[in-house]
Amino acid sequence: xxxxxxxxxxxxxxxxxxxxxxxxxxxxxxxxxxxxxxxxxxxxxxxxxxxxxxxxxxxxxxxxxxxxxxxxxxxxxxxxxxxxxxxxxxxxxxxxxxxxxxxxxxxxxxxxxxx
Amino acid sequence: xxxxxxxxxxxxxxxxxxxxxxxxxxxxxxxxxxxxxxxxxxxxxxxxxxxxxxxxxxxxxxxxxxxxxxxxxxxxxxxxxxxxxxxxxxxxxxxxxxxxxxxxxxxxxxxxxxxx
Numbered sequence: 164x165x166x167x168x169x170x171x172x173x174x175x176x177x178x179x180x181x182x183x184x185x186x187x188x189x190x191x192x193x194x195x196x197x198x199x200x201x202x203x204x205x206x207x208x209x210x211x212x213x214x215x216x217x218x219x220x221x222x223x224x225x226x227x228x229x230x231x232x233x234x235x236x237x238x239x240x241x242x243x244x245x246x247x248x249x250x251x252x253x254x255x256x257x258x259x260x261x262x263x264x265x266x267x268x269x270x271x272x273x274x275x276x277x278x
Numbered sequence: 279x280x281x282x283x284x285x286x287x288x289x290x291x292x293x294x295x296x297x298x299x300x301x302x303x304x305x306x307x308x309x310x311x312x313x314x315x316x317x318x319x320x321x322x323x324x325x326x327x328x329x330x331x332x333x334x335x336x337x338x339x340x341x342x343x344x345x346x347x348x349x350x351x352x353x354x355x356x357x358x359x360x361x362x363x364x365x366x367x368x369x370x371x372x373x374x375x376x377x378x379x380x381x382x383x384x385x386x387x388x389x390x391x392x393x394x
Contacts, residue, residue: 167321196381206322206365206384219381254321264310264329267382269321 167270186255296353300366
């Protein structure tokens with residue numbers, strides 16, 4: 164069964180550094196999402212992306228965050244200048260847009276640790 | 279905030295059916311109910327979704343009440359590997375045309391513990 168893959172599984176970065184989290188969505192999917200989960204807290208929506216532009220974003224997704232689909236397979240989340248509070252699991256998801264109400268399928272996440 | 283309410287935790291004996299309830303009393307006529315689960319720190323796993331008819335797939339069954347204000351996820355023969363947090367979600371509708379369900383608002387879910 165096709166799946167969403169995320170790399171790396173664990174990223175350790177110094178505060179203030181830039182970090183790029185990578186995702187390969189399911190190949191025929193056209194909607195892409197990033198969510199995050201701070202340890203012990205709820206999964207939170209960050210951003211959705213369709214047709215090479217952001218569809219929706221949450222208040223968490225400020226100017227420090229950006230997303231990009233650099234080629235036909237990858238979808239990336241960049242944090243420009245990381246803060247301690249950015250430490251979390253980051254989940255990528257994708258969904259099929261051919262039919263309405265298709266579910267989002269998630270990767271297993273990247274654990275981001277900011278030192 | 280999430281549009282659904284779920285009990286914080288439930289126990290189930292291995293091999294028995296696990297019935298997880300969810301209230302979504304403010305659901306609109308065209309909004310779907312989705313169920314996901316999260317095993318330990320893995321990514322959320324899609325289970326099933328429905329609008330008003332009962333649904334069944336290889337993982338579970340979804341029973342939606344006639345007034346659509348509540349639903350029940352049924353795992354017919356729970357195993358130890360079904361121990362997870364189960365989320366009942368009514369997504370915010372997508373802002374733009376394209377067929378996506380819109381972003382998912384996760385609540386705290388129900389922590390299901392399947393015991394031997």
